[in-house]
Amino acid sequence: MRAEIIAIGTELTCGSKLDTNSQWLSRELESLGWTVTRHTTLADEMPAIVEELRAAAQRAEVVLITGGLGPTLDDLTREAMAEAFDQTLVRDPDSLRQIEAMFVARGRTMPERNQRQADRPEHAESIPNSCGTAPGVLMRVRTVKENHVCFLAAMPGVPAEMKPMFEKNVRPHLLSSGMQMSRKVIRTFGYGESDAERLLGDLTARGRNPEVGITASEAVISLWITARSKSAEQAHQMCEETEQVIREKLGEAVYGEGDAELHDVVGGLLQIRHQKMALIEGATTGGLIAMWMTESESLSSVVDQAMVMPGAWNGLKLPSSGSSAAVQASLETWARVAQDSVTGFFRAHAVDFVLLSSPFEDEKAESGVAIRRGLVAVASRTSFQTFDVSMTGNLAIFRQRAARTALNRLRLMLAQTE
Numbered sequence: 204m205r206a207e208i209i210a211i212g213t214e215l216t217c218g219s220k221l222d223t224n225s226q227w228l229s230r231e232l233e234s235l236g237w238t239v240t241r242h243t244t245l246a247d248e249m250p251a252i253v254e255e256l257r258a259a260a261q262r263a264e265v266v267l268i269t270g271g272l273g274p275t276l277d278d279l280t281r282e283a284m285a286e287a288f289d290q291t292l293v294r295d296p297d298s299l300r301q302i303e304a305m306f307v308a309r310g311r312t313m314p315e316r317n318q319r320q321a322d323r324p325e326h327a328e329s330i331p332n333s334c335g336t337a338p339g340v341l342m343r344v345r346t347v348k349e350n351h352v353c354f355l356a357a358m359p360g361v362p363a364e365m366k367p368m369f370e371k372n373v374r375p376h377l378l379s380s381g382m383q384m385s386r387k388v389i390r391t392f393g394y395g396e397s398d399a400e401r402l403l404g405d406l407t408a409r410g411r412n413p414e415v416g417i418t419a420s421e422a423v424i425s426l427w428i429t430a431r432s433k434s435a436e437q438a439h440q441m442c443e444e445t446e447q448v449i450r451e452k453l454g455e456a457v458y459g460e461g462d463a464e465l466h467d468v469v470g471g472l473l474q475i476r477h478q479k480m481a482l483i484e485g486a487t488t489g490g491l492i493a494m495w496m497t498e499s500e501s502l503s504s505v506v507d508q509a510m511v512m513p514g515a516w517n518g519l520k521l522p523s524s525g526s527s528a529a530v531q532a533s534l535e536t537w538a539r540v541a542q543d544s545v546t547g548f549f550r551a552h553a554v555d556f557v558l559l560s561s562p563f564e565d566e567k568a569e570s571g572v573a574i575r576r577g578l579v580a581v582a583s584r585t586s587f588q589t590f591d592v593s594m595t596g597n598l599a600i601f602r603q604r605a606a607r608t609a610l611n612r613l614r615l616m617l618a619q620t621e
Contacts, residue, residue: 204382205263206237209255211270211280212360213246224269224365231369236382236431237265247277249286256287260353261346265377267369270360272337274317280357281322281340288344290324298329298338305336330356330372335364339372382431385438389426389449390463392611393456399424402452406445413445422604423465424456455615465610466495466502472617473505478555480613481548482509483541487560487577487592489513491606507554530564530576534591537561541580542587549584556616557582558609563601575601579609581616588612 208228214220222244229239240263245251252271259266271280285292299321306313323329323340330339340357356373358365391399396419400407403426406415413430426449430441450457459468473480482493493509496502538561545557563577576593590612592605 204237204265205240206232206265206267207241207243207259207263208232208239209259209266209268210242210244210360211247211252211268212244213277215244215270216246224360224362227362227366228267228269228369231374232265232267232377233384233386233429235374235377236384237377238431247271247279249279249283252279252283253287256283256355260288260344260355261348261351264351264353266353266355267373268355268357269365272320272339272357272359274314274320274336281319281324284327284340284342284355284357285324288324288342290326292322293325294318295321295323295329295338298323298331301331301338302336330358330368332359332364332368333371334367335359335361337361337364339368341373341376381433383433383435383438385430385432385435385442387428387442387446388461389428389446389457390459390461391424391426391453391456392422392458392465392607394424394453395419396424399426399453399456403449404452406448406452413441415445415449422600422607455618458611458614464495465607465614466492466498469610469614469617470496470502470505472614473555474501476555476617479505479507479553480556480558481507481552481554483545483548483557483559484509484511485537485560485562485577486513487563487579487602488606488609489602491602492558492560492609495606495610507552527566530566533564534561534576534578538578538580538589541589542582545580545582545587549582555583556613558613560605560609577601577605579605579612581609581612583616586616 208225210222210225215222225242232239243255245255268280271278282292299318302317302320303313317336320337324342327340327342330341332338337359342355343352344355345352354376358368396417400417403415407417413428416427418425428442428445430438432438432441458465484490484492490511493511496506541559545559548557559580559582561578563575566574566576572595574593574595578589579592580587580589590608592608594601594604
């Protein structure tokens with residue numbers, strides 16, 4: 204059962220406001236078993252809105268519309284719905300009385316232009332708005348496609364008005380999708396998006412049920428499993444079975460579920476073991492691990508101390524410019540200096556692990572592409588491991604990937620000792 208969402212407003216298309224309504228409505232529809240196939244954002248232009256309403260009604264069984272229900276001349280949703288489906292625009296007396304009462308309650312005189320907010324297509328019904336002056340509109344239209352009926356609901360663009368209107372007056376019309384949905388998000392680190400898809404094989408094929416979607420953000424690959432069935436129990440079972448296959452295919456790259464972050468997982472493991480870590484960060488991570496590990500009191504409790512060493516690292520600097528061999532030699536020197544330093548650190552502090560990062564240097568490859576070079580290290584009282592995190596890309600991405608590499612390596616080290 205297909206649904207589409209249309210957001211109307213030039214303030215959205217020009218970028219002055221962000222469309223959060225479509226995201227929220229998508230989650231609501233998906234939870235009811237509807238499949239959202241399209242988001243459309245339109246400026247306040249009548250021909251474009253009319254054309255899109257007609258096309259969406261042909262494609263989907265449900266179309267939700269937000270915005271364009273205000274009192275000004277550029278609020279065109281009511282008129283567009285009437286024109287799109289060949290209906291006359293009429294003024295709804297109940298809606299008009301409600302709008303007038305809203306102004307009275309606010310101690311204000313209603314401007315004449317607000318009367319047009321009570322208009323609706325003649326075969327539609329108005330949705331009362333308990334939080335504002337813009338009633339919504341409900342319509343059912345039969346399209347030229349044989350036996351195809353589309354349900355349309357137009358709601359205000361103000362989220363504080365849209366959400367209660369949807370929950371009270373629109374949602375009850377959408378409970379008959381006939382499908383139940385189960386969703387789970389698996390979080391992974393260590394593979395690129397294309398590598399993860401290759402390993403997953405046909406799990407990510409379009410049209411598969413359960414569907415597995417891949418999103419990449421800040422070096423983390425998230426796998427969205429969505430199973431649909433007429434039975435909630437069966438949908439849940441399908442979701443669980445696909446999760447198990449993913450875990451088998453990606454192995455130790457899977458580190459959590461939902462919105463779990465690597466630093467949350469590592470912090471939790473250290474808490475369970477009553478162990479502590481220290482952080483000695485150079486410019487490669489630039490204090491990012493320390494920032495993450497101090498997001499909450501529980502996370503901070505596993506950090507004995509944190510230091511950021513910009514530029515020089517115990518007196519060692521990478522060359523400001525130089526050949527690949529020179530940069531590599533400097534990184535190797537850093538690794539030796541860091542290992543010697545951390546040995547003394549363990550003698551002086553009651554910590555179980557230390558995460559370290561080097562200075563970095565930009566190196567231009569023969570191809571002309573700039574590569575940012577750096578190392579991270581994970582140390583325990585019995586081992587010292589370094590990992591090359593060199594990559595192309597901007598500094599923020601480089602640091603995020605480097606910091607997560609260090610945390611992930613500590614996670615794997617902890618897992619091996621369970």
